[in-house]
Amino acid sequence: MYTLVPFDARDPNSRLAPVLDPDERRALAAAMLRDVLDTVREAGGTPRVVSTVELVPPFDVDTPVIVDDRSLSTAIGARLDGDGDGEFANDGGTAVVMSDLAIATPAALRRAFVRPAAGEVAAAPGRGGGTNVLVVRHPDFRPDYHGTSFDDHRQIADEIGAPFRPVDSFRLAIDVDGPDDLPEVLLHGRGRAAEWLADEGFSVEVEAGDARVTRDPGPGVGEH
C-alpha cells in the first residue's frame, strides 16, 4: 500500500508547549514520525513523507521525502494516484497516515489498509472529528482535512458514489495533540515516542479518575 505520511516540520506539537520546550517538542515529533514510518512498513505499506519543507535533523528519516508547501489537502490530493511513475496506482489504493499516531500498531493499520474494496474509501477517525487514516481506492476522491474532516470525507465519498468504510480503532484514533494525549502514549505506546517520554521523566498519574502526565525533574534538572 502506497502510504503518504504528511509532516509539518514548522513548530510541530505546538499545543504541547505547556509541558515541553521547543527542542523537546521537535524530539518527540521526530520520534513519532519514525515510529509511524516503521509501523507503516510493518503493516505492509510503502511510506513516503510529504513535508512542507526539506527535512533536516532532528527530522531526517530513512524514507523518501516529497516536499510540498501547499495546504495539507492540496498536497495530499495531488498524490492520491501514486508517485507518477506507474509503480503505484490509485486503484491499488493510496493511504494517508498522520505522523503523530504514537500508539498505532501494524495490526491496526493493516485493518485499515484492507478495509476498502476497489472503488471504496475507508477512514479511521481521530479524536475531535479529524481523519487519522484515510485509504482511498477511488480515482475521483479528493480529501478535505479542514475542520471535522471525518464527516466531510464521508460526504465527499457519498458525492462521488464511493462506499465509505469507517475503521473503528482506538490505536488509530489517538493523535498526539495536547497534553491530554500523552497518558495514552505512555500507557499503550511501544515505540520511540513512549520511550522518549519515559526517559524524559514523564509518567502517568491518576487523580479522581483523570489520567495526567507528571514529570520527574530527575538528576539532570538545571543542567541544560
Place this chain on the structure above:
Amino acid sequence: MYTLVPFDARDPNSRLAPVLDPDERRALAAAMLRDVLDTVREAGGTPRVVSTVELVPPFDVDTPVIVDDRSLSTAIGARLDGDGDGEFANDGGTAVVMSDLAIATPAALRRAFVRPAAGEVAAAPGRGGGTNVLVVRHPDFRPDYHGTSFDDHRQIADEIGAPFRPVDSFRLAIDVDGPDDLPEVLLHGRGRAAEWLADEGFSVEVEAGDARVTRDPGPGVGEH
C-alpha cells in the same frame, strides 16, 4: 453473553458540571444508560444493571437491576460467574460494559464479546487507562477497577494464566467523562444521548484544530 452494566446513580457525570446542571447531568446519564442497554441487546447480550441504589426516575430502565452498594470491583467480582441460577455461567463468558459508552455500536461490542476463547479474558481500554469493556471467560479472574485498570487487568490475567486479548475500538474507548468527550458523542453517536445533546442546543465547533462543544441558549432560555 451475560452482561453486567455498572451504574452509579449518585451524582452521575459530576465532571460535566462546567457545562450541565445536576438535572441535565442526570438526564444525559439516563440517556446513555438506555443507549448502552439497547446496544448490549443488539450485540446479542443479556444486560443486567448493577446499581449502587434502587433506580428511580429518571433512571428507571426496562432491564433487571441488581442493587449492590459495595465498590465497583467487589460488586462486579461477585457476579462474574453469572446470576447464580445456573442460567449463565462464567465459562460461557460474562461481560462488563460501562454505562457511559455513548458511541458504542453493536458491531464494536460484538467484536469484544467474541474476542476471548474459553479460559481467556478480553478488554477494551478507555481513554486514560481505564477498562471500558471486559469479557471474562476464566473462573478465577476478578477485576480491579481502581486507577489505570486496563494494565492491571492484563496483569491479573497474567497471574492466573489467562491469555489477555485487547480489543482495539475507538467506539468502546470513549466514555463520557468531561466536556472534552461531548464532541465525540455529537460527531459519532446515533442514540438518545447524542439526540439529547443536540436538542439541548449543543453543537461541535472546531477552533485551531481543537473540537469543543458550544451551546446555543435557544428560545427557552430563562424560562426554566
